[in-house]
Amino acid sequence: GAGVSQSPRYKVAKRGQDVALRCDPISGHVSLFWYQQALGQGPEFLTYFQNEAQLDKSGLPSDRFFAERPEGSVSTLKIQRTQQEDSAVYLCASSLVWVSGHNEQFFGPGTRLTVL
Amino acid sequence: AQTVTQSQPEMSVQEAETVTLSCTYDTSESDYYLFWYKQPPSRQMILVIRQEAYKQQNATENRFSVNFQKAAKSFSLKISDSQLGDAAMYFCAYRGLNEGTYKYIFGTGTRLKVLA
Numbered sequence: 380g381a382g383v384s385q386s387p388r389y390k391v392a393k394r395g396q397d398v399a400l401r402c403d404p405i406s407g408h409v410s411l412f413w414y415q416q417a418l419g420q421g422p423e424f425l426t427y428f429q430n431e432a433q434l435d436k437s438g439l440p441s442d443r444f445f446a447e448r449p450e451g452s453v454s455t456l457k458i459q460r461t462q463q464e465d466s467a468v469y470l471c472a473s474s475l476v477w478v479s480g481h482n483e484q485f486f487g488p489g490t491r492l493t494v495l
Numbered sequence: 496a497q498t499v500t501q502s503q504p505e506m507s508v509q510e511a512e513t514v515t516l517s518c519t520y521d522t523s524e525s526d527y528y529l530f531w532y533k534q535p536p537s538r539q540m541i542l543v544i545r546q547e548a549y550k551q552q553n554a555t556e557n558r559f560s561v562n563f564q565k566a567a568k569s570f571s572l573k574i575s576d577s578q579l580g581d582a583a584m585y586f587c588a589y590r591g592l593n594e595g596t597y598k599y600i601f602g603t604g605t606r607l608k609v610l611a
Contacts, residue, residue: 412598421499421586421601422540435598468538472599484599486532486540 383487385471391493392461400456400490404473411454412484413446414470422470428454461494468492497522499589501602508577509610515562516572516605518587526592529563529570530599534584543585546570574607582609 384403392398404411410429414422415438424438430451439446443462448454458465468491472484498521508514520529531543546554546563554561558578562571574581587602 410597414599419603421501421588421603422599423601424598427598438598470538470540472540483542483545489538491538 383471383473383485385469385487385490387490388488389491389493391495393495394463395460397457397459398461398492400458400469400492402454402456402471402473402487404452404454404471405475405485406452408473408475408485409451410474410482410484411448412472412474413454413456414472415440416468416470416489418467425456425469458492461492463494466492466494497524497527497589497591497600499587499600499602501587501605503605504603505606505608507608507610508574510577510579512577513573513575514577514607516574516585516587516607518570518572518602520568520570520587520589522568522589522591524591524593528590528592529561530588530590531559531561531570531572532586532588532601533581534586534604536583540586544572577609579609579611582607 386401413425416422426446427435428448443459445457468489470489471487474482474484500519527548529546532540533543534540544556544559558575560573584604586604588599
């Protein structure tokens with residue numbers, strides 16, 4: 380595709396519901412990142428994949444957050460039993476090759492999650 | 496741990512004038528990358544300019560240029576001939592070169608308003 384796409388663009392969930400956020404990276408991009416952007420803040424790293432391998436999940440805020448990329452392309456970020464503090468924009472980014480070098484990360488438009 | 500600080504929550508500039516956005520960072524690494532990203536209301540993060548720390552020459556992209564002061568750990572963005580389309584949130588980001596430091600570390604952002 381032309382760029383990184385994310386769906387849905389907006390998601391409203393009741394507290395306690397599970398949600399799944401999808402990211403379609405640029406075709407052929409090996410690296411995929413998830414970031415969380417709270418209102419008025421900069422994005423914060425959640426997790427990183429190289430192909431299907433999740434190499435870093437140090438930024439996931441709790442065990443309610445789970446990410447996968449089973450075939451090394453599309454990724455899903457799942458949040459179980461959502462809480463109000465999970466309300467944020469979730470950004471996905473991909474880059475072409477392995478992490479070395481100045482590989483630019485290309486960002487998707489994000490999913491705005493609102494937990495009521 | 497690396498940190499990125501943007502001390503200007505909001506800046507305003509008259510159309511066609513020049514504005515400088517500030518960014519400081521902290522790191523113990525000697526080689527790294529620095530970026531400025533623009534985030535319009537559509538939320539799509541767009542790369543504005545990139546600087547490799549090992550390069551002494553300041554990066555320039557058309558109307559955008561940086562003042563990179565490695566010793567001072569400062570990385571400011573200058574926008575010349577400001578246009579209405581430049582209005583957006585601007586984020587400064589740091590990325591290390593060593594394995595395990597591939598994630599971006601963002602500042603809190605500066606909202607730029609362009610006045611007609």
